[in-house]
Amino acid sequence: MGTEGLRCPQVLWLLLWVQPCRGAAEVRLADGSGCCDGRVEVKRQEQWGTVCDLYWDEDDAAVVCKQLGCGSAISATRSERFVLGSGPIWMAEVQCRGTESALSDCKHDERFVQFCAHTRDAGATCTGFVRLVGGDSRCSGRVEIHDRDGWKSVCDSHFGPKAADVVCRDLQCGTALPVPTASPFGEGTGAIWDRELQCVGNESSLSSCPTGTPRVQPCAQTSIAAVTCTRFRLVNGSTACVGRVEVGVQGTWGSLCASRWDLMDAHVLCRHLGCGFVVSVPEGGHFGRGTGPVWNDWFHCEGTESSPDQCPVTALGASPCSHENDAAVICSGPPHNASLRLVGGGSRCDGRMEILQRGTWGRVLDDQWGMEDTGVVCRQLRCEEAEAAYIVPRAERGTGPVGLRGVRCAGHEAGLSLCDASLRRAVGVMEDVGVVCRGSRQVRLVDGAGRCAGRVEIYYRGRWGTVCDDAWDTADANVVCRQLSCGWAVEAAGSACSGEGSGHIWLDGVNCSGDESALWNCSAEAWGQHDCGHKEDAGVVCSEFVALRLENSDGCSGRLQVFYNGTWGSVGSNSMTAYTAPLVCKELGCGDGGVLESKQPLPQGNGTAWLDHVQCGESNSSFWQCPSGPWQLQSYDDV
Numbered sequence: 160m161g162t163e164g165l166r167c168p169q170v171l172w173l174l175l176w177v178q179p180c181r182g183a184a185e186v187r188l189a190d191g192s193g194c195c196d197g198r199v200e201v202k203r204q205e206q207w208g209t210v211c212d213l214y215w216d217e218d219d220a221a222v223v224c225k226q227l228g229c230g231s232a233i234s235a236t237r238s239e240r241f242v243l244g245s246g247p248i249w250m251a252e253v254q255c256r257g258t259e260s261a262l263s264d265c266k267h268d269e270r271f272v273q274f275c276a277h278t279r280d281a282g283a284t285c286t287g288f289v290r291l292v293g294g295d296s297r298c299s300g301r302v303e304i305h306d307r308d309g310w311k312s313v314c315d316s317h318f319g320p321k322a323a324d325v326v327c328r329d330l331q332c333g334t335a336l337p338v339p340t341a342s343p344f345g346e347g348t349g350a351i352w353d354r355e356l357q358c359v360g361n362e363s364s365l366s367s368c369p370t371g372t373p374r375v376q377p378c379a380q381t382s383i384a385a386v387t388c389t390r391f392r393l394v395n396g397s398t399a400c401v402g403r404v405e406v407g408v409q410g411t412w413g414s415l416c417a418s419r420w421d422l423m424d425a426h427v428l429c430r431h432l433g434c435g436f437v438v439s440v441p442e443g444g445h446f447g448r449g450t451g452p453v454w455n456d457w458f459h460c461e462g463t464e465s466s467p468d469q470c471p472v473t474a475l476g477a478s479p480c481s482h483e484n485d486a487a488v489i490c491s492g493p494p495h496n497a498s499l500r501l502v503g504g505g506s507r508c509d510g511r512m513e514i515l516q517r518g519t520w521g522r523v524l525d526d527q528w529g530m531e532d533t534g535v536v537c538r539q540l541r542c543e544e545a546e547a548a549y550i551v552p553r554a555e556r557g558t559g560p561v562g563l564r565g566v567r568c569a570g571h572e573a574g575l576s577l578c579d580a581s582l583r584r585a586v587g588v589m590e591d592v593g594v595v596c597r598g599s600r601q602v603r604l605v606d607g608a609g610r611c612a613g614r615v616e617i618y619y620r621g622r623w624g625t626v627c628d629d630a631w632d633t634a635d636a637n638v639v640c641r642q643l644s645c646g647w648a649v650e651a652a653g654s655a656c657s658g659e660g661s662g663h664i665w666l667d668g669v670n671c672s673g674d675e676s677a678l679w680n681c682s683a684e685a686w687g688q689h690d691c692g693h694k695e696d697a698g699v700v701c702s703e704f705v706a707l708r709l710e711n712s713d714g715c716s717g718r719l720q721v722f723y724n725g726t727w728g729s730v731g732s733n734s735m736t737a738y739t740a741p742l743v744c745k746e747l748g749c750g751d752g753g754v755l756e757s758k759q760p761l762p763q764g765n766g767t768a769w770l771d772h773v774q775c776g777e778s779n780s781s782f783w784q785c786p787s788g789p790w791q792l793q794s795y796d797d798v
Contacts, residue, residue, distance in 0.1 A: 183261030184249075186226055188283060190242045190776060192297075193331045194364070194410070195229035195285040198241040201249045201262065208247035210262075211275035212237055212282075218257035219265065220283035226261050228366030229285035230305040236282035242736055242776055243277045251275055288366040289326055291386055293344035296468070298332035299387040300344045304352050304365070312347035313356070314378035315385075321360035322368065323386045329364040332388035333407040337433060347383035391428055391467060393488065395446040400434035400490040403446040406454050409778075413452035416480035417443030417487070419644055423462040424470070425488040426507055431466045435491035435498070436507055438541060443484035453480045455786075457644075459610055462506050462601075471610070473783045475705070476723065476770060476790040491541075497576040499539055501594055503555055508542035509599035509621050511551045512592050514562040514575070521562020524589035531570035532578070533594045539574045542596035547620050551591035564589055595621050602642055602678055604699055606657045611645035611704035614657040615697045617665045617678065619686060624663030626678070627691035628653030628698075634673035635681065636699040642677055646702030649725040659693040667691055700725075707746055707782065715749035721769045723790055731771030738775040742782040767792050 184201050191197025199210045199220075220235035251272045255265035286305050294300030302313040323335035355371035362368050392412075396402025404415040425437040455477030460470035494500075494515050504510025512523040525532070533548040551557075568578035600619055607613025615626045636648035667689035671681035702724045711717025719730045732755070740753035769792060775785035 183226070184263035186223055186262050188223070188227065188229075188285075189244070191282070191284070192778065193287070194329065195224065195227065195287040197282060198244050199223055199262070199281045199283055200244065203247075203249050206246060208249040209244040209277060210253060210281040211248055211251035211272060212279045213252045213271060213275065214254055215281040219253050219255045219262070219281070220285070221257045222255045222259045222262050222265060223283045224285035227285070228288055228364050230288050231286050233284045233286055236284055237279075241280070241282055242738070242774075244280045245277065248272045248275050248277070248280075253281070287330075288364065289329055291326070291330070291388075293385075294387065298327070298330060298390075300385065301347055302326060302384040302386055303347075306352070308350070311350045311352040312380070313352050313384045315382045316378065317352070317355040317371075317374065318384035319356070319358070322356040322358040322365070323384075324360055325358045325362045325365050325368060326386050327388035328362075328410070329366075330388065331407075331410045333390040334388065334392060336387045336389050336431075344385050346380040348380065351378050351380075351383075389431065389466070391431065393432065393434075393490075394449075396489075398492065400429070400432065400492045401446075402487065403449055404428065404486040404488055405449065406456070408452075408454065411451060413454050414449035414482060414485040416453055416455045416477070417484045418455075418478070418480060419457035420486035420488075421644055423460045424458045424467065425490075426462050427458075427460040427464045427467050427470065428488060429490035430507075432490070433493055435494055436540065438489045438491050441487045441489065443486060444482070445487040446485070448482035449485050450482075453482060453485065455480055456784075461603075472781075473705075474786050475773070475783045476787055478789040497574065499536060499575060501536075501540070502557075503551075504593075504595075504599065504621060505618050505623075506599040506601060508537070508540065508596040509594060511555060511557060512536060512594055513557070513559075516562050519560060519562070521560045522557040523563045523566070523592050524561055525565055525592050526589050527567075528592040532566060532568045532575075532592075533596075534570050535568045535572045535575055535578060536594050537596035537598070540596065540598075542598035544597050545594070546597050546599070547593075547595035549593040549595070551593045556591045593621075600677070600679060602639055604639070604643065604645075604657075604701075605660075607698070607700070607704070608706045609704050611640070611643065611701040612657075613698060614655070614660055615639055615678075615699055616660060619663075619665050619679075622663055624665035625660035625693060625696040626669060627664055627667040627689050628695045629668050629689075629691065630670055631697040635669045635671045635678070635697075636701075637673045638671045638675050638678050638681060639699050640701035640703075643701070645704065646724070648699060649702050649704070650698075650700040652698035652700065653695065655694050655696040655698070657696075657698045660696050661693065663687060664689045664691055664693070664696075669697075705783065707743060709743075709747065709749075715744065715747065719743060723769050724792075726767070726769075726792070728767045728769035728792060730773060731768050734772040734774055736773075736775050738777060738779065739773055739782070739785065742775050742779060742785070746782045767794060 187200050188197035189200050200207045217232050217235045220232035224232045250267045252268040259265050290303050291300035303310045327335045353373040356368050358368035390407040392405050393402035405412050406415050425440045429437045457473040458467050458470045464470050498515040500513050501510035513520045528548050530548050533545040537545045566578050566580045572578050603616050604613035616623050633648050633651045636651035640648050667684045669681050669683045675681050706722040708720050709717040720727045740755040744750050744753035770787050772788040779785050
């Protein structure tokens with residue numbers, strides 16, 4: 160018995176000693192802002208598990224950052240910053256010196272795992288090996304690389320398209336868009352990295368790319384490499400500008416559900432991808448079934464945004480979607496010489512005209528610009544028929560080079576390049592020309608608590624105006640709700656219930672059957688003819704108008720309720736994450752922090768709930784962006 164007692168410690172010591180020789184355990188950072196930030200997870204026995212934060216400090220985080228090629232540690236974070244982990248807890252009492260090459264090489268004691276829970280999961284935030292600065296988000300800007308001497312700019316001559324793709328993949332920002340010139344985000348500052356990045360293009364991180372020997376050629380701060388990444392792509396089409404819509408989320412590509420995908424969303428995507436404008440939005444599944452997840456995000460683009468990421472997004476309450484309903488789009492394709500665009504208006508179908516020649520957008524000037532000319536432009540841009548031709552006011556004139564002067568169209572031409580551009584007929588002072596096409600018409604609801612409720616406004620001939628409430632009823636309101644993809648009308652309101660508008664009153668005496676595709680297709684008085692004041696502005700509340708409240712007198716505490724489909728209902732606490740309360744408080748103007756009181760049971764019997772399984776994460780900036788179960792009115796007993 161004494162001999163057995165001596166053998167066991169020796170065998171245990173031997174097993175612990177030889178463990179590092181089997182190879183370093185794989186490590187990752189999960190549920191953070193990128194691959195270099197998040198909850199620390201280790202892979203053992205083909206299963207990912209977490210690390211307990213007992214004795215967790217920056218030396219431990221530094222080893223994780225080094226192992227992942229993520230630069231140096233910024234902080235050793237704790238579980239409250241991330242969604243709680245799941246599965247086994249593999250390591251506890253980790254005590255690294257900071258010089259180890261892998262976390263599994265650090266001293267640790269697995270006996271203390273039994274005293275840990277996922278509320279004590281360890282995390283790390285690293286500098287990363289690469290970052291983009293000077294852009295409008297962390298996914299666009301000048302390229303900077305971090306070495307032991309700090310951040311350094313990368314010369315454009317040392318950087319190619321394959322390296323750009325790797326940068327976007329490394330930052331979990333999707334894929335790289337073509338950047339026409341170096342440093343579109345301004346000049347660099349500080350030191351410049353002296354090596355060439357020789358990426359093959361399939362590397363998972365920029366730190367994995369081979370580098371050349373140091374180069375001595377000087378690089379000006381005006382020649383710094385720049386990258387713009389996109390989370391969006393079109394696949395399975397005949398060109399890169401046609402196909403099934405896919406969105407990258409934390410490094411995973413999935414299809415976008417077509418249920419809420421519309422023309423404005425598609426136009427913003429086409430322009431963002433450098434693919435011109437939208438030609439059509441085919442039915443869901445037009446370009447085949449995708450693989451991977453189907454994202455149910457609902458984009459609310461107005462058409463003027465430069466990227467779908469700038470559009471408000473709703474995910475809360477979305478119904479499940481299958482690959483048979485994958486969103487699709489057909490774009491016009493990349494701009495080419497003699498391409499046209501309208502700028503400075505409220506849509507792509509109105510504004511000051513510009514023409515692309517030899518890679519440069521130029522102004523179009525004329526002294527006798529008329530409806531025949533405008534009709535050709537609207538037809539070329541697929542913006543329906545012409546509504547107005549105008550000379551641009553002095554304050555709105557362009558400042559760039561002139562691309563075209565004195566064009567004359569008969570009105571039947573397929574494109575502006577086929578019109579007579581001779582100057583012989585030009586006799587007056589030439590000025591910038593403007594175009595308004597019928598395709599510029601829009602409707603919106605304003606001054607309500609959300610995009611699906613408020614005062615009805617119409618964009619017509621380049622100006623927003625209101626609608627008079629004379630004869631305004633549910634059939635009229637239903638057309639507006641359907642046009643905005645907001646469901647159906649819960650209320651057709653009058654008497655400026657959402658406040659008085661200003662400017663034009665465009666429509667009066669609206670009389671819709673309810674089946675029209677747009678409000679301006681309904682019977683009404685002529686545009687601008689009315690006997691109303693703005694105190695009679697019409698309003699709408701649609702079924703998919705959503706609002707939040709806390710059922711208490713102070714408005715900042717109490718049971719969480721959601722308004723949907725004309726009814727207030729509570730929210731179940733099943734699977735609800737700790738991020739939910741702060742987002743709710745922020746949404747209600749009750750501060751940036753909050754505590755989820757999930758231990759108090761919901762009342763039994765009378766009462767309904769709309770939502771359950773709300774799973775907000777750190778990346779969500781609004782409660783409405785959080786994924787959840789679908790909208791479903793149910794009794795308290797069911798949640």
